[in-house]
Amino acid sequence: MALKMLKNKSPAPPEPCMLTECMAVISGAWAPNVIWSLRAGPRRFSELRADIPPISAKVLSARLSELEKKGVLVRHVKRTSPPSTEYELTPLGAELLPALDAIVQVGHRLKAKF
Amino acid sequence: MALKMLKNKSPAPPEPCMLTECMAVISGAWAPNVIWSLRAGPRRFSELRADIPPISAKVLSARLSELEKKGVLVRHVKRTSPPSTEYELTPLGAELLPALDAIVQVGHRLKAKF
Numbered sequence: 001m002a003l004k005m006l007k008n009k010s011p012a013p014p015e016p017c018m019l020t021e022c023m024a025v026i027s028g029a030w031a032p033n034v035i036w037s038l039r040a041g042p043r044r045f046s047e048l049r050a051d052i053p054p055i056s057a058k059v060l061s062a063r064l065s066e067l068e069k070k071g072v073l074v075r076h077v078k079r080t081s082p083p084s085t086e087y088e089l090t091p092l093g094a095e096l097l098p099a100l101d102a103i104v105q106v107g108h109r110l111k112a113k114f
Numbered sequence: 115m116a117l118k119m120l121k122n123k124s125p126a127p128p129e130p131c132m133l134t135e136c137m138a139v140i141s142g143a144w145a146p147n148v149i150w151s152l153r154a155g156p157r158r159f160s161e162l163r164a165d166i167p168p169i170s171a172k173v174l175s176a177r178l179s180e181l182e183k184k185g186v187l188v189r190h191v192k193r194t195s196p197p198s199t200e201y202e203l204t205p206l207g208a209e210l211l212p213a214l215d216a217i218v219q220v221g222h223r224l225k226a227k228f
Contacts, residue, residue: 002196003158003194003196003198005158005160005161005164006157006158006161008151008154008157008161008164008165009154009155010150010151010152010153010154010165011154019146019147019150019214019218020144020146020147021221021225022217022218022220022221022222022225023140023146023214023217023218023221024221025217025220025221025224026137026217030134032133032134032137033133033134036124036133037122037124038124039124040122040123040124040125041123043120043122044117044119044120046119047119047120047122050119050122051122051124069228070224070228071224071227071228072224080117082116082117084117092220092223092224092227093220095216095219095220096216096217096220098213098216099213099214099216099217099220100133100137100213102209102210102212102213102216103136103137103139103140103210103213104133104136104137105209106136106139106206106207106209106210106213107135107136107137107138107139108136109206110139110184110185110186110206111135111136113185113206114183114184114185
């Protein structure tokens, strides 16, 4: 006799934002690293490239425009000479930091144990 | 004159666990959904498949064994008739739940805004 399938007591993932869609906020190669690098304040493109050494200019540029479209960060063009562009976390983007910290904490302990 | 490159004041990602490696704990297609589905207690394979309708048996099986190897969940073989297998979050795996919640919250609000 097949076992009865139990109802899942976990609350359903919030709609209309599917869990997967929401997780997409931090998806994309190096997206968590870009968010992490901006935690102490705005950074320029070349500074971010130096912060995340294996990242290519092409990938960093793609990630920055995606994260900007999603509302995680904003781009400021500053009237310096030469003009410079800075990237800064939005308040909502900054709210991802504790979540990244929590995942890193768990990841760290799992790696130590397994 | 090129702009001076400023030092990044964000703390360096914790070593030896690189941010990317730690994030890998929740990587893999549907991994966050599997973790989410186990939040209220152990589930069997067929129950998890019903919880996450688009997941294939092959992908679910791959994800479960990866998450088991990483220490996020444990597999219990129960002496029911027929014998059944349940998957359950480890205490460390359960610590990922608040992080997933936080990301979902932010993702939800970003989607409402952009």
